[in-house]
Amino acid sequence: MPRSQRRRTALAHPEPEEFDVLDILHAMSDPTRMTIVRTLRSAPERACGTFPVDVAPSTLSHHFRVLRESGVIRQREEGTRRWTTLRAEDLDRRFPGLLDAIVTAYETSAAGREQPVAAVRADRQDPRS
Numbered sequence: 001m002p003r004s005q006r007r008r009t010a011l012a013h014p015e016p017e018e019f020d021v022l023d024i025l026h027a028m029s030d031p032t033r034m035t036i037v038r039t040l041r042s043a044p045e046r047a048c049g050t051f052p053v054d055v056a057p058s059t060l061s062h063h064f065r066v067l068r069e070s071g072v073i074r075q076r077e078e079g080t081r082r083w084t085t086l087r088a089e090d091l092d093r094r095f096p097g098l099l100d101a102i103v104t105a106y107e108t109s110a111a112g113r114e115q116p117v118a119a120v121r122a123d124r125q126d127p128r129s
Helices: 021-027 031-042 057-070 088-094 098-108 117-122
Strands: 073-078 081-086
Touching: 021 057, 021 098, 031 057, 031 073, 031 081, 031 098, 057 073, 088 098
Parallel strands: none
Antiparallel strands: 073 081
């Protein structure tokens, strides 16, 4: 079926009272997802294909889904594009200071220093080897 004829399903976005701190911590435990969050802190809304990450589109979709389903981001479709925003106000109302604390801790850790996501990934051991 051509993409233009596919039926789009509504994207799942939890309400702030449904946010679970463990889901949020899990969502923000990945360097790629942290790059997405840090990028959105400085840009109110971005199209999905414009994030500075070095991953396959299907992998990026997975990361967006994890962030969206935990409540960290909101996505909306407009034509053929999907736009992403950080739900900073919702997160801060539910868990005051959590987002800032996680981002600050990440930025001061070795993983969060200004190295590209691809370089962070290259330092990891492949569990299959």
